[in-house]
Amino acid sequence: MQKVMNWINEKLAPPLYKLTSNRDISSIMGGFQKYMPVLLVGAVFQILDNVLPLMFPALDGVFTIPTNLTYGFFAVLLTYTIAHSLAQQLQINPISSGLFSISVFFILQKPVFSEDGSFMLSLDRFGAQGIFVAIVAALFTTEILGLFEKKKWILRSEGLPDFVRDWFAPLIPGFLIVLAAWFVAYKLNFDLQASLATVIAPLLNTSDTFVGFMITAIVMNVLFLVGINPAITFGIFFPLWFAAIGENAALYAQGLPPVHINMLHTFAAFIVLGGTGATFTLNLLMLGSKSKTLKTLGRTTFIPSIMNINEPLIFGLPIAFNPVLGIPFFINGALVNPVLVYLAMMATNLVNKPVNPALIPWIPSVIQGFLLTQDFKAILLILVEYAVNIVVWYPFFKTHEKRMLDKEKAVA
Structure with a gap:
């Protein structure tokens, strides 16, 4: 028994501890924590939507809309909070990271556009089913933004106010990130969420x-x-x-x-x-x-x-x-x-x-x-x-x- 315990502590545990202390893993957990208030409100509406009709049939469906618009956009908002959490660790602009991450999330979901300008995309992809795509979009986008910031591969704007510098800093990496997401989703015809479901x-x-x-x-x-x-x-x-x-x-x-x-x-x-x-x-x-x-x-x-x-x-x-x-x-x-x-x-x-x-x-x-x-x-x-x-x-x-x-x- 002692040999087994020693093996776990000396061989198994170190790489696992390294994994859980990874900034991406901790950012995922941080993203869930940041989103929790909205999720709890959604939980209340979902409970009301499912429990109240059992006692008052006339209330059937009354809370469906607020449920769908809190739970229904779980993955979209989680994309932002994970990116925000990781950006804080990387000491880069968390708002830009979150916004670019949401853009990448939508691109990776491959919406189908019609000639009249409307597009089709199942609401399910915005909710809990889209969590994995949300994680990929947030981590990929924010890590790239952090890399460009670290290497100073950004547009310099010395002498300008801070808020103007924040506009220019992510332009080059942001453009490349969106371009890469578009190429993967539309030119390679790769649907990340559908592929994940298959695997x-x-x-x-x-x-x-x-x-x-x-x-x-x-x-x-x-x-x-x-x-x-x-x-x-x-x-x-x-x-x-x-x-x-x-x-x-x-x-x-x-x-x-x-x-x-x-x-x-x-x-x-x-x-x-x-x-x-x-x-x-x-x-x-x-x-x-x-x-x-x-x-x-x-x-x-x-x-x-x-x-x-x-x-x-x-x-x-x-x-x-x-x-x-x-x-x-x-x-x-x-x-x-x-x-x-x-x-x-x-x-x-x-x-x-x-x-x-x-x-x-x-x-x-x-x-x-x-x-x-x-x-x-x-x-x-x-x-x-x-x-x-x-x-x-x-x-x-x-x-x-x-x-x-x-x-x-x-x-x-």
């Missing part, structure tokens, strides 16, 4: 199988057990996860059942209850512990645990490198919760799959689960998980508690 479809189907879903859960929990935050894997899983939630959101908007389960949204709301390893119920046990040490730590970590943040528990209790607490951590996080969720969402379809592209991991799981699925049965599923989790944690917790009590008596 990623078999991977999505595989990841949604029971084996694929379980492998994802196991990897995340094993990493945390050896002290590595599983967020380092997000850069690898992002393309699959975003494609999955995008397709689910589009299907749901059309009144069709969503089909995908393996995505960050599922893990955030239904697997990591209290944090990776499903430690929320462990925290509840600590609140009632006879050990003063455990009770004090339980009180300190309770609020973060409600928000699904459990690093204080992982490294404070500790759970990492702890063979006793590591067993229930793995059982709950890698086996129990994934199996229950898969049975409820995929095998039996008793609970709706996530359809809300808003990524809101730092709110209580029962609220988050409902917001993501817009299904009240999601709350019941999470309560069932809590019940099973606390049963699994209990005997191992009592063993650890006895050890802590013995230590406290020895010190007293």
